[in-house]
Every structure is written in C-alpha cells, then in structure tokens.
Ligand code: SF4
C-alpha cells in the first residue's frame with residue numbers, strides 16, 4: 001500500500017475519498033511524506049548537473065535546495081587530484097524543479113544548469 005493510500009485509510013478509514021465530503025477540511029494534507037510519491041519535475045526547463053571532481057562536499061546545495069532534491073549518498077569518489085571523499089551529492093531529478101538555487105550557492109561552481117532535454 002502506498003503512503004498516499006495509507007494516509008487516506010488512516011484519515012478516513014477507507015482507501016480513497018469517495019466524495020468531496022471525504023476531503024480534509026481546507027484541503028490540508030493530513031498524512032506526512034506524500035510528496036515523496038509525486039514526481040514534481042515535469043515543468044523543469046533547466047537541470048543542475050554536479051561536477052563530482054570540482055565538488056568539495058561542503059553540503060551547501062543540500063542545505064539550500066527548497067525541495068530536498070539534493071541527495072547525500074554513501075558513494076566514495078576519488079578526484080583527479082587524488083582526494084578521496086566518502087560521500088557524493090546527487091540530484092533527485094524526480095523532485096528537482098530546476099530553480100538553480102543549488103548552483104547559485106555552490107562556492108566552487110561545481111553545479112552547472114543545463115537545458116532540459118526530453
Ligand atoms: S535546481 Fe533547485 S530544486 Fe533542483 S536541486 Fe537545485 S536547488 Fe534543488
């Protein structure tokens with residue numbers, strides 16, 4: 001059962017709302033984690049691409065992304081100069097909206113915004 005289905009069930013005692021009367025007052029979202037299931041990238045026109053070799057793992061992009069779309073993953077990376085990092089930063093392209101904040105905040109210009117191609 002998906003998080004959304006589970007949320008409805010917990011809230012209404014049934015799997016889906018059957019009429020508008022079943023909808024939460026003021027259309028609030030009574031269950032957490034719902035956007036994890038919704039892909040919010042569809043209207044992105046530019047996408048961030050992280051240069052792993054330039055990235056100094058400062059975590060600023062992770063901190064500033066308003067959509068939580070920068071992921072810190074346990075993936076070791078050795079740069080061309082021999083520096084070894086235990087983590088890497090990746091973009092969750094299902095949820096990144098292409099706002100460019102991560103690229104603007106990166107202190108070493110390791111994030112490039114490139115045109116989206118579909
Ligand atoms: S472009 Fe915006 S939404 Fe996408 S990862 Fe960067 S800060 Fe997050």
Ligand code: SF4
Pocket residue numbers: 050054055056057058059060061062089102105106107108109110111
């Ligand atoms: S802000 Fe730039 S240098 Fe810092 S973790 Fe993100 S990509 Fe790497």
